[in-house]
Amino acid sequence: MQASIAVSRDPAVQYLLRIGDTCLIHAQRTAEWSGHAPLPEEDIALSNMALDLIGQARAVLTRAGQLEAELGGSAHDEDQLAFLREERDFRNLTLAELPRGDFALTMLRNFALATFMKLLWTKLERSTDAELAGIAGKALKEARYHQEHAGGWVVRLGDGTAESAARMKAALDTLWPYFAEIFESDAIDEQAAATGLGPRWAELAADWREEFAAVLGAAGLALPADRAFRSTGKAGRHSEHLGYILAEMQHLQRAFPGGVW
Amino acid sequence: MSPAVTPGTIPGPPAEPVGKPAPRNEWPLWEVFVRSKAGLDHKHCGSLHAADPQMALQLARDVYTRRQEGTSIWVVRSEQIVASDPGEKAAYFDPMADKVYRHPTFYELPKSLDHM
Numbered sequence: 001m002q003a004s005i006a007v008s009r010d011p012a013v014q015y016l017l018r019i020g021d022t023c024l025i026h027a028q029r030t031a032e033w034s035g036h037a038p039l040p041e042e043d044i045a046l047s048n049m050a051l052d053l054i055g056q057a058r059a060v061l062t063r064a065g066q067l068e069a070e071l072g073g074s075a076h077d078e079d080q081l082a083f084l085r086e087e088r089d090f091r092n093l094t095l096a097e098l099p100r101g102d103f104a105l106t107m108l109r110n111f112a113l114a115t116f117m118k119l120l121w122t123k124l125e126r127s128t129d130a131e132l133a134g135i136a137g138k139a140l141k142e143a144r145y146h147q148e149h150a151g152g153w154v155v156r157l158g159d160g161t162a163e164s165a166a167r168m169k170a171a172l173d174t175l176w177p178y179f180a181e182i183f184e185s186d187a188i189d190e191q192a193a194a195t196g197l198g199p200r201w202a203e204l205a206a207d208w209r210e211e212f213a214a215v216l217g218a219a220g221l222a223l224p225a226d227r228a229f230r231s232t233g234k235a236g237r238h239s240e241h242l243g244y245i246l247a248e249m250q251h252l253q254r255a256f257p258g259g260v261w
Numbered sequence: 262m263s264p265a266v267t268p269g270t271i272p273g274p275p276a277e278p279v280g281k282p283a284p285r286n287e288w289p290l291w292e293v294f295v296r297s298k299a300g301l302d303h304k305h306c307g308s309l310h311a312a313d314p315q316m317a318l319q320l321a322r323d324v325y326t327r328r329q330e331g332t333s334i335w336v337v338r339s340e341q342i343v344a345s346d347p348g349e350k351a352a353y354f355d356p357m358a359d360k361v362y363r364h365p366t367f368y369e370l371p372k373s374l375d376h377m
Binding site: 039041042044045048145148149152156 | 309310311312313315316319320322323324327
């Protein structure tokens with residue numbers, strides 16, 4: 001079996017891993033709908049979006065690996081970072097790894113994440129890291145569409161039949177506690193803000209809340225009350241669900257090191 | 262006969278539902294037109310089911326333009342399209358077959374206009 005790699009603890013690398021890993025794990029969950037979406041057109045749409053997210057993850061992880069080398073560590077490529085890291089070295093939001101649930105839950109999560117990513121990419125377009133700024137320019141267009149697509153569904157289901165409204169409400173109650181983690185700031189955020197690599201994620205909270213509440217309002221739903229619970233995926237402490245994703249995602253590379261298509 | 266359309270009138274807003282009510286478990290059908298690049302016409306490229314206009318447009322984008330086929334999309338409710346009756350094809354189109362003089366190929370053009 002292929003041994004795991006150790007990744008740089010540098011704050012800039014960690015900041016990039018948070019972005020790249022959130023895209024990667026979100027992509028895995030989104031891709032689970034391939035062949036299972038409620039209609040063929042939506043099946044294609046979700047597969048398209050999963051591939052957008054994979055593309056973003058590839059670009060950001062590649063940059064993270066280059067940065068490791070620039071900082072004097074050993075370089076890692078996108079495949080090593082995706083396939084050879086232990087669960088605790090993944091820095092994605094816990095929100096991204098939660099099981100996909102029903103279509104309402106998937107759409108609400110997609111909307112919440114796309115809204116956040118749109119705001120984040122907008123800021124990252126002005127990153128002092130030219131490579132990251134370039135990635136952001138391309139990813140922003142994708143995130144804007146993801147937000148529009150999922151937002152349409154949140155309204156359609158929330159403001160739909162009694163059954164669809166109940167499911168969207170249930171999805172909101174399930175996911176709400178996990179949104180708070182997105183905007184928790186720590187030393188890694190402070191460092192990124194200080195160097196101009198990217199914003200503190202907390203800076204995006206007000207805009208996110210405004211956009212999220214507007215769509216929720218159109219869907220006939222209200223923002224739930226804030227809770228004290230905080231998930232900790234960004235710090236590498238994950239829910240029980242991530243291990244299963246990684247087992248499925250990594251087993252081929254672990255079993256056949258360096259295998260390519 | 263095909264449904265009568267008075268010349269000069271435009272069919273009204275979505276007559277909903279046309280004929281018998283659409284079954285509640287089936288979304289309406291939409292025709293998709295894609296313009297491949299600026300200056301060209303929108304071309305019919307297929308159809309899809311969608312619950313509302315926004316969804317029809319988004320699904321058309323995801324299904325019909327995922328390989329860079331388009332720069333603009335139109336979607337139209339299929340039931341809004343008034344089509345000629347295939348049974349009336351002969352009466353509609355055959356009379357034109359022997360009227361070649363309708364093609365502007367019988368005029369002698371001055372040399373200076375040769376490339377019209």
